[in-house]
Amino acid sequence: MPHIRPVSDLRNHFAEISKIVHEAQEPVFLTKNGHGDMVVMSIEQYENMQYNNEIFAKLQEAEIEANNSDIRYSHDEVFKQLRQRLRKEEKR
Template structure:
């Protein structure tokens, strides 16, 4: 579900918006004069999204390298990289 609030809500209801972000794990979209203006999310959600983006970037780079003839990785190497990525995301959730 998309959470949308007017921008004035951040000044008036900071604690409520903060709690909504933390409870839902979703961003809150703020509007100004009826138009999209800002997106607010709690730091854990932000960190988790950043970790997932880095993982995706690394996977795309590896696939591009493979398609361009670069040497690949063994199953054990890929398994170790995936475990490290999962640990990074889980550690970000615990903070």
């Protein structure tokens, strides 16, 4: 269940809101005059969200490219290329 609080709680109950975002690892939605205004979350939550967004964007890009090409690679081919790249990087 989402945590919804008035924006004034950010000032008046900061420690409680901080505890929620860090211990429950959930964002707190702040309202102003009864309408959504802001979301407060921990840095860890934010970084995780950014990471997931980046992965999603890369998967979308890969899907678009796959739809525009008939070239397909097997699992073995992909990992062989990755191993070769890693070896080259290790030599540098």
